[in-house]
Amino acid sequence: MDFSISTGGPDAEHNLTTAALPVGEWAHVAVTLTGNTALLYVNGELQVAGHVFFNPQDVFANGAQARYFIGNSQFADPTFNGALDELQIYDYALDASAIRELASCNTDTGLVAHYTLDETLQDQVTGENASAAGNTGFTNGQVYQALSLDGQGAYLSLVDDVADHDDITVAAWVKWDGGANWQRVFDFGEDNTRYMFLSPSSGDGLMRFAITTDNYWNEQSINAPALPVGEWVHVAVTLGSDTARVYQDGELVGETTATLNPSDLFTGSAQNNYLGKSQYDNDPTFNGAIDDVRIYDYALSQSEIDQLVSAADTAEEPPVEEPPVEEPPVEEPPAEEDPVEDDTPWWWGWWR
Numbered sequence: 416m417d418f419s420i421s422t423g424g425p426d427a428e429h430n431l432t433t434a435a436l437p438v439g440e441w442a443h444v445a446v447t448l449t450g451n452t453a454l455l456y457v458n459g460e461l462q463v464a465g466h467v468f469f470n471p472q473d474v475f476a477n478g479a480q481a482r483y484f485i486g487n488s489q490f491a492d493p494t495f496n497g498a499l500d501e502l503q504i505y506d507y508a509l510d511a512s513a514i515r516e517l518a519s520c521n522t523d524t525g526l527v528a529h530y531t532l533d534e535t536l537q538d539q540v541t542g543e544n545a546s547a548a549g550n551t552g553f554t555n556g557q558v559y560q561a562l563s564l565d566g567q568g569a570y571l572s573l574v575d576d577v578a579d580h581d582d583i584t585v586a587a588w589v590k591w592d593g594g595a596n597w598q599r600v601f602d603f604g605e606d607n608t609r610y611m612f613l614s615p616s617s618g619d620g621l622m623r624f625a626i627t628t629d630n631y632w633n634e635q636s637i638n639a640p641a642l643p644v645g646e647w648v649h650v651a652v653t654l655g656s657d658t659a660r661v662y663q664d665g666e667l668v669g670e671t672t673a674t675l676n677p678s679d680l681f682t683g684s685a686q687n688n689y690l691g692k693s694q695y696d697n698d699p700t701f702n703g704a705i706d707d708v709r710i711y712d713y714a715l716s717q718s719e720i721d722q723l724v725s726a727a728d729t730a731e732e733p734p735v736e737e738p739p740v741e742e743p744p745v746e747e748p749p750a751e752e753d754p755v756e757d758d759t760p761w762w763w764g765w766w767r
Contacts, residue, residue, distance in 0.1 A: 416436055416455075417430055417431070420469050420471075421469070422474060429453070429465070430465075431462075431465050433457065434462075441500075443456075443457070443517065444457055445509070448470060448508060449508035451468060452465075452466060454508075461511060509539060510539055525712045526540060527540060528573065528577050528708070528709070528710040529709050530562075530571075530707075530709075532553070532562040533556075533558075533559045534553045536562075538574070545572060545573050545574070545690070547569075547570075548568070548569065548570055548572070548692075549565065549570060549700070550569045551564060551569045554704055556588065556704060557588040557649075557707065558706055560706075561706035562705045564691045564703060566592070566699060566701065566702025566703075567700070569700060572692075574688070577688050578681075579678050579680075579686075580676075580712040581677070581712075582712060582713045583711065583712060583713075584653045584711040584713065585709075585710050586652075586707075586709045587600065587650060587651075587705055587707060588647055588649050588727065589647070589648055589703065590648070590704040590705075590706075591644060591645075591702070592645060592703040593644040596616050597614055597618065597699065598614060598615055598693075599612050599689065599691060599693045599700070599701055600612075600614070600691070600701065600705065601688075601708075602692060602693050603687075604681075605684050606684075607694040608630050609627065610625075611625065611680060612694070616641040622638070622640060622642055622650075622663075623639075624636060624637045624659065624669070626654070626659070626680070628680060635673045637659055637671050639668040651715065653714035653715055654673055654677060658670065658671070658673060665723075690705060691705065
């Protein structure tokens with residue numbers, strides 16, 4: 416199987432090549448282009464990566480009539496023999512985990528937001544960007560890169576409605592660098608009377624999840640072991656079937672009855688959906704790093720939580736193929752011949 420892009424005919428193609436697709440079987444294929452890197456996936460797995468020096472806009476730079484084919488070639492090649500389904504085209508490069516979601520047909524089963532935080536604040540599901548405040552940055556993460564927050568006022572604001580669901584799962588990799596109690600991993604709500612949050616360490620020195628629609632004294636909450644300092648830990652909170660659960664590294668560490676739903680928090684007023692910040696202005700902001708934030712509109716099962724944790728262990732940086740070095744052409748000296756008069760017109764071009 417071959418992916419090619421060119422602005423100068425077949426001899427100027429940049430290619431990614433891998434094994435041919437199996438005959439008579441369904442396979443999910445995906446190609447992403449970003450910067451000077453092209454990636455080719457089959458069934459959610461990266462097959463090959465390479466450097467390219469064109470982007471799709473370059474292909475149409477000469478102003479000629481554009482031709483967009485499915486199953487046909489720009490050349491006199493044979494047309495496609497088989498079946499195609501679920502064609503999706505994005506104006507940005509999906510990351511590896513989003514490609515895996517597409518390949519496993521999980522994009523319609525409840526993933527409503529996915530912030531990879533791999534040097535981008537873009538939600539890989541909707542394409543919308545979170546808003547950053549304070550001294551945010553990026554650092555080495557558990558899955559490639561991560562969001563760095565300095566504990567001195569840095570945080571992210573997510574889009575409205577990201578948490579406005581009857582049931583929910585919020586999952587992320589977190590590395591807490593310690594500091595004062597009542598920092599926030601996340602805090603979704605409208606104000607300091609209607610919210611749901613996860614704090615790495617509360618006033619009791621325990622990790623705390625809470626949800627309320629009527630001030631802090633009416634919180635429905637879970638206390639669990641505080642996060643260790645300076646270590647990556649996968650945390651997940653699920654709400655569904657009147658039950659709240661908290662997980663650390665896939666292990667259930669807290670559970671309680673919760674009759675409130677996330678959708679109960681939102682009355683139509685302005686929403687405040689924060690990563691790293693509290694609805695209470697006097698609480699400290701998060702000090703550490705957050706990676707691979709996922710929000711689902713249902714409560715993930717234990718096995719699905721386990722899959723999120725184990726997926727980070729198998730994530731690998733894609734191999735990159737260096738483009739071949741092109742040797743300069745060697746010009747042979749022209750052979751001397753007797754001059755011959757010839758009125759035949761001459762031409763040149765690309766052919767295949």
